Amino acid sequence: MHIIIVGCGRVGANLGITLSAAGHNVVVVDKNPASFKRLGPTFNGITITGIGFDPEVLKRAGIERADALAAVTSGDNSNIMTSQVAKKVFKVPRVITRIYDPERANIFKRFGLQIICTSLISSEIFNNFLLQENKSSTVNVGKDSLKLDYIVNAALEDPSTPPRQSSESLRVRKK
Amino acid sequence: MFIIIVGGGKVGQYLAATLSQKKHSIVLVDSNEAKAQRIAEELDNVLVVTGDGCDPLTLENAQVEKADVLVAVTGDDEDNLIISQLAKECFKVNRTFARVNNPRNQNTFDVLGIDAISATTIISTMIEEETSVGDLTTLLSLKRGNLSIFELKLTSDSPVTGKKVMDLKLPADCILATIIREDRSIFPRGGTVLYAGDSIIVLSRPENQKEIKKLFIV
Structure with missing residues (x-):
């Protein structure tokens, strides 16, 4: 599968390492290039520096042929926006959103997002x-x-x- | 009208100041306590609420359920989107406007059905309209309804000079609204003849601009 991970924090990096080890085509996007260090030497996917909801950045990450996207930055709002861009603009079949704030998670469920409220x-x-x-x-x-x-x-x-x-x-x- | 402005930067403060002078009741929301305090001291008729505008509780504190209009003008496009969506979908605010900081996000707002204004795009469109088409001026662009009002100045070289209105081959979505001749306006009929020096006011879709220019000027 071609999978895009937006946000290379602890969750994003771990997800990237596991998915690329399992043989998937992984692209990790983060606004801070220093965070790609977390991916370590075993990661064999692609990293792109940029804002995760910027359509141009997502196009460079190959969103038009992506099977799935995970929005796992530290910002709830940017995860919500990234997911909506992926789902509504680029029609990515599977989009999973991480949201910390339970209240916001509850509200944006109604917008048709698949939300994991980790808190x-x-x-x-x-x-x-x-x-x-x-x-x-x-x-x-x-x-x-x-x-x-x-x-x-x-x-x-x-x-x-x-x-x-x-x-x-x-x-x-x-x- | 009761208007909520989220984001107390330059745009938010200016909006709050001008709109409150026009007798609208204004609530301004900003997450920075010191900034909110300063704005509250500077603007007498504006109620300032401190809090994160993306938090539904903050919006409730601002009495969002009573708002006629909500404007999201923070410096972050993701926040402006979420604030507008909350206002529109959860609190049923009739009119919401979001500021788009990065013009590349304009399409996202359009697709998601949020009215969004990008200052950069507006300025560049204005400059483009002023420079690209010499004798055709866009008087007004109405984004809602995708409509523009153009003004064209006819010369003796214009292909339509001396012709009757009924003989013009206007594009489908286009109306010749008025002819201004020597400071008088004429509402054209089929038999009205166009002369050099006439100003023609045309109502049409923005994308017909080139075709209209071709028909009347080149």
Whole structure:
């Protein structure tokens, strides 16, 4: 597949490395050329310096024949704009958008974007690991969905870390 | 009218100052607290809200649901797009305008149905119109409706001089609106004859400019 990744931060670079190792045609776009260092020596795709929603930059990245695009810059707004340019102007069949702000994610879902709100997903994961309750939850991304299954695996059997008493009993004891 | 301006740069401040003088009620939104404070002190009749205009909560603080018009004039095209889309789609603001900083983004705004104004494009079009076609002047370009009003000056060499209006082969989307002859305006009929020295006012599509010039002047 010809895949364009806009934003070469930690997520973008990792994605670029994995996809290019899997044999895909990868083009990574970032406004700061220094960030391409994150791609390391194994990356065998193309890097382009420029603004990700600039149609000229996207054309140089081969967007007219791209199968998919991931918008993963640090800016929610630029990800939203890049995705809309890819989807509505260049008709890229698969466009995935990363958005931090849950509220904005909710709103732009209605614009037909396939959004991954990583803040919501990480907080869900943290929640599960903190509370250690068996639980499964589903995150919808467009028509597809991601299922998270949290399974408690004998963590409480470790005798060195017994669960603390509830906060109420602690307070009573302090008196 | 109640107008919200997002972005307190030069454009935003100037808009706020002029529009508030024309008795519109203005709310200006800027994310920089110091700047917002200064603008609030300088412009008496403008209410300033501090916050990120791309955040729906900030727009709610600015009472976006009551706004007749929202103008997004920050220095970032992505922000201007998102602000306009939020206003239009979530808060049902009737009229929104976005400023386009990089003319290459104009098409994106057009495709996404957001009214956008690029100062660079407007200035370069104006210069082009002034320089490229000598005896044809664009009096007015209406972007909505894709319409232009042209003025042409006829000379004795013009191919249409001495002809009747009904004998002109005007392009399909084109109306000969008025003839100005010695400071009088004539509303042409089929039998009206064109003379050298006449100014012709034509209503047409901007893209017909060359064809019209060819018909009347060259």
